[in-house]
Amino acid sequence: MNQNVVKTETAKTTTFLEREALAQLHKVLYEFDEPFYKEHVQNPGSMLGLFCNGGTMANVSAMWVARNHQLGPRLDDDGNKIFDGVEFTGIPKALRYYGYDGAIVIGSDLMHYSMNKAADVLGCGLQALVKIPVDTNYRVDLDMMEERILEAKRKRECVVAIVGICGTTETGAIDPLQDMANLAAKYNIHFHVDAAWGGPCMFFFVDIYLFTQFVFHFFNLQLISFVQKKSTQKKVSSLLPTDLNAGVSSKLIL
Ligand SMILES: Cc1ncc(COP(=O)(O)O)c(C=O)c1O
Numbered sequence: 392m393n394q395n396v397v398k399t400e401t402a403k404t405t406t407f408l409e410r411e412a413l414a415q416l417h418k419v420l421y422e423f424d425e426p427f428y429k430e431h432v433q434n435p436g437s438m439l440g441l442f443c444n445g446g447t448m449a450n451v452s453a454m455w456v457a458r459n460h461q462l463g464p465r466l467d468d469d470g471n472k473i474f475d476g477v478e479f480t481g482i483p484k485a486l487r488y489y490g491y492d493g494a495i496v497i498g499s500d501l502m503h504y505s506m507n508k509a510a511d512v513l514g515c516g517l518q519a520l521v522k523i524p525v526d527t528n529y530r531v532d533l534d535m536m537e538e539r540i541l542e543a544k545r546k547r548e549c550v551v552a553i554v555g556i557c558g559t560t561e562t563g564a565i566d567p568l569q570d571m572a573n574l575a576a577k578y579n580i581h582f583h584v585d586a587a588w589g590g591p592c593m594f595f596f597v598d599i600y601l602f603t604q605f606v607f608h609f610f611n612l613q614l615i616s617f618v619q620k621k622s623t624q625k626k627v628s629s630l631l632p633t634d635l636n637a638g639v640s641s642k643l644i645l
Contacts, residue, residue: 446587558589
């Protein structure tokens, strides 16, 4: 049955179906053009997303990707590897190599506690999770966020990612995602959106039967609670930043 999709050799059918399914979900979110999908969907060198068993795994995986990107391998002008990257060397050596004094993740006070777990398991430490106060609408204060990014520069801290929330657990509030994406682009920082709570509502706006079946299979808990909340009618993908340097975690990372 080729059910074990850990590697192509053991899943010669499902690996490709998985890539196709991820690409279809990617398109719901980002709506890139056909040539983009033709180039990337089945390309082993490309990665459009990852299925996870929950929001915690999605956040941890996204932070892992961000950390490995920010402290990644380096090549010299001739293409020779001069630094192996944090994945190989671990955090202390990587920070030393890049001249940093620590690594932090910046998001709102209302970040889900799975972000604490992410900071912990990735070796950054709980103190590395910087929580910025929210305004009266429970959205992160952008000025304070930018001020903290500048402080990190002064203190030689590596900002692994800034985290926007698409539907905070307690209030359902959505951070100013586009402005945060602009901030991330301005300082060349990875931008992660935690959409574990708000993300599934995008599927209410997709009228493809296949997706509905697929989504109900994977997201039924989230969908049910979302219906109960009777939340926003606005298409969520329009709330998500278009910046390419962004990742979205729902029950999947895209
Ligand atoms: C915003 C947010 N992120 C992450 C999670 C973690 O999701 P899970 O419980 O599926 O690990 C939740 C769970 O409620 C959440 O609301």
